[in-house]
Amino acid sequence: MDHNEQDEAGEILREDREIYVLLGTDQLAEAATRFDKSLEAMPAEADTWSRAAILTGRAVIAWRLGRIPLALELAAEGWADIDSEPPSGARAANAMGQLGYLLNSIGHLRAAEPMLRAALSTARTSDNVVELGVALQRLGGGLTLWAMNLPPAQAMPMFTEGRALLAEGLALDRISPQTSRSLLGAYSSALVGCGEFAAGEKAAFETVEVGRAAGDRWCIAVGNWVLSIVRRLQGDLVEARTYASNALRQIEMINDVPLVQRFSADLADICAQLNDFAGEATALRRNVRARTTAMSIMQEGLGLALEQRRFAIQSQRLATVAQEAAVRDPLTGLTNRLGLERKAPEVLANAAAAGATPWLIVIDVDWFKEINDDAGHAVGDSALREIAELLRGECRTGDLVARWAGDEFIILLVGEGQLGLAVAERIRAAVDSHDWRSRLGAARRPTVSIGVASGRGSLEHLFAAADTALYLAKRNGRNRVEWPDLDQAMSPPR
Incomplete structure (x- = not known):
């Protein structure tokens, strides 16, 4: 790819990143409008990894906007590019990281973890600090969130690895403010998972503060959620309920369905412990809505996967027919x-x-x-x-x-x-x-x-x-x- 094509691909990636930032600041309408316009742009001669980075980035945006068939189509196309050659450079790390993030959001953890690890490995060799910070946040944050659902003996190694990766990311220079905030939020939860409650609480307060300053609802939500965990462990259920309620309200505004499910379930548990049955019922209704949305997403995705499988079978059959026709004499039906x-x-x-x-x-x-x-x-x-x-x-x-x-x-x-x-x-x-x-x-x-x-x-x-x-x-x-x-x-x- 020549210099102009690199600049064109880079400009498209920058525009798509700006759209993604809008999603985290509750500007969904503007994000959707700009996304529709951005779909028309793709460098005609983009190299494999620039193309893969653009496709997977747009798949993530489409997913967050609730455009599931488009998200899966873009992700499948980007994944095919990722599989086509050995990864190298920042664009490759970017593409694999975004695909890993999307796989994690879908719940396909078996594929998400190796993809995120491959993204981090590629980022380490790319000599690109910005992409390294993003890769550390994605894998470290993913490990921390996955560990929350495991028994303590299995969870601790994941919390420990996640904390180390996130600390490494926070120590980097020249990373973007958004990446820095995301690293800090995930780091606060990793600290709590490792039993470092005071340090985790401090990092969570800082996450809320920087999130408010930037209008970053994801950071505000995660910071409040971590604070609710700390207060719950300390036995202060009333304050834990307040923080959990704040976390759920913020995350609902940006339509992050997996975290809505997690936060609403935690809020319902806290309300039940307080005998706050009305609050528990409200939280459970919000959890049901999120699960219904997730189920709808899954059903739509499965339907699309079924359609794609049907097309693949049809294509395979047509290819077989074409191969047979190539060696068959049309007049007599004999082999030619x-x-x-x-x-x-x-x-x-x-x-x-x-x-x-x-x-x-x-x-x-x-x-x-x-x-x-x-x-x-x-x-x-x-x-x-x-x-x-x-x-x-x-x-x-x-x-x-x-x-x-x-x-x-x-x-x-x-x-x-x-x-x-x-x-x-x-x-x-x-x-x-x-x-x-x-x-x-x-x-x-x-x-x-x-x-x-x-x-x-x-x-x-x-x-x-x-x-x-x-x-x-x-x-x-x-x-x-x-x-x-x-x-x-x-x-x-x-």
């Missing part, structure tokens, strides 16, 4: 020359491995030009179809019967004794004795001349020998089968 050339090596190799004898039969229709001249090409085509049916009737299911070109057919089969000669003679007799009157009327009826070859060798060697035999059949009067001296015919040139 391409199909024969593709399948013959396997047939010959299997015969050699089994110690069996391959036979190649080359068939040419006698007097076919006269049939076309006397009765017309449509009648000639009908005669070829009839001959194809006669060939099928004299061959076994596993024999390879093909239309080679024009009025020439080839059969490749494997068998012992004089099998090839016997099949060739049956075919000659079947064509010769066939009642052609209904198809040809008074036109000259066709016969066939046949050359046969057998023995070890490639398709080309067998064909050369059988074609020589066919020439003899034509020269010796047509409507006959010829089989040359194969040892001589099949001897490779010196």
